[in-house]
Amino acid sequence: MIPNAIVKGSSMWNLWHGCHKVSPGCMNCYVYRGDAKRDVDSNIVTKTKNFDLPIRRKRNGEYKISSGTLLYTCFTSDFFIDDADVWRNEAWNMIRERNDLHFLIITKRIDRFSQCVPNDWGDGYDNVTICCTVENQKYADYRLPIYKDSAIKHKIIICEPLLEGIDLNPFKIGEWIDQVVAGGESGSQARVCDYNWVLNLRNTCLSQNVSFWFKQTGALFFKDGKTYSIKRQFQHSQARKARINIESGCE
Numbered sequence: 098m099i100p101n102a103i104v105k106g107s108s109m110w111n112l113w114h115g116c117h118k119v120s121p122g123c124m125n126c127y128v129y130r131g132d133a134k135r136d137v138d139s140n141i142v143t144k145t146k147n148f149d150l151p152i153r154r155k156r157n158g159e160y161k162i163s164s165g166t167l168l169y170t171c172f173t174s175d176f177f178i179d180d181a182d183v184w185r186n187e188a189w190n191m192i193r194e195r196n197d198l199h200f201l202i203i204t205k206r207i208d209r210f211s212q213c214v215p216n217d218w219g220d221g222y223d224n225v226t227i228c229c230t231v232e233n234q235k236y237a238d239y240r241l242p243i244y245k246d247s248a249i250k251h252k253i254i255i256c257e258p259l260l261e262g263i264d265l266n267p268f269k270i271g272e273w274i275d276q277v278v279a280g281g282e283s284g285s286q287a288r289v290c291d292y293n294w295v296l297n298l299r300n301t302c303l304s305q306n307v308s309f310w311f312k313q314t315g316a317l318f319f320k321d322g323k324t325y326s327i328k329r330q331f332q333h334s335q336a337r338k339a340r341i342n343i344e345s346g347c348e
């Protein structure tokens with residue numbers, strides 16, 4: 098879990114943009130949907146003008162991003178995408194310099210993690226959470242053993258967009274995972290998310306003493322034999338209303 102003591106607010110750091118689809122969860126990727134509206138080719142990965150955001154300073158010399166901020170990092174690409182290999186060391190330098198911030202990185206490319214860490218990574222930086230996305234059982238079975246063996250101090254599994262029931266029991270997540278996040282898919286082409294899949298993940302978390310967050314329902318939500326279309330602005334609040342989150346391993 099991200100240490101509460103450090104988090105005094107959050108911000109976003111989008112250091113490169115563009116990505117390539119790697120698994121079924123990418124099918125309706127919001128980056129592609131957004132770029133299509135602006136006639137931008139999402140397959141071209143480019144450094145953004147905010148690349149150096151964490152180390153930018155005000156006129157008085159203080160950092161623009163204040164100490165204790167949680168930075169959502171690289172949200173219109175994948176931090177471990179190979180196109181960014183040439184820029185990543187510079188990114189790690191900034192992450193190291195700003196050890197007073199916490200960086201949250203979500204990836205579908207945990208299989209590239211070990212070749213992408215800096216020389217002094219050791220068993221992980223305290224100020225970095227790396228979240229591994231798994232959208233179905235096949236990718237849970239492929240990515241989670243790699244994730245488990247990866248030297249990372251803070252680990253969160255993100256089951257979003259949840260495309261089918263996923264059994265996390267075999268991975269003994271209570272021994273190495275801080276939190277599981279579940280959510281459906283958004284957008285006009287969204288695939289259905291079944292509430293039973295969400296509840297099953299929750300049950301695993303409950304039995305293994307892992308924090309659980311039902312983040313959002315997605316646009317098509319199946320519950321009690323009925324499929325609901327849920328507008329974007331209600332997808333988070335509807336999930337909250339289910340009141341099934343588990344804090345720190347306790348209900």
Ligand code: SF4
Pocket residue numbers: 116117118119120122123126127128129172173174175205
């Ligand atoms: S890895 Fe993430 S950003 Fe990249 S295509 Fe897939 S869903 Fe989109």
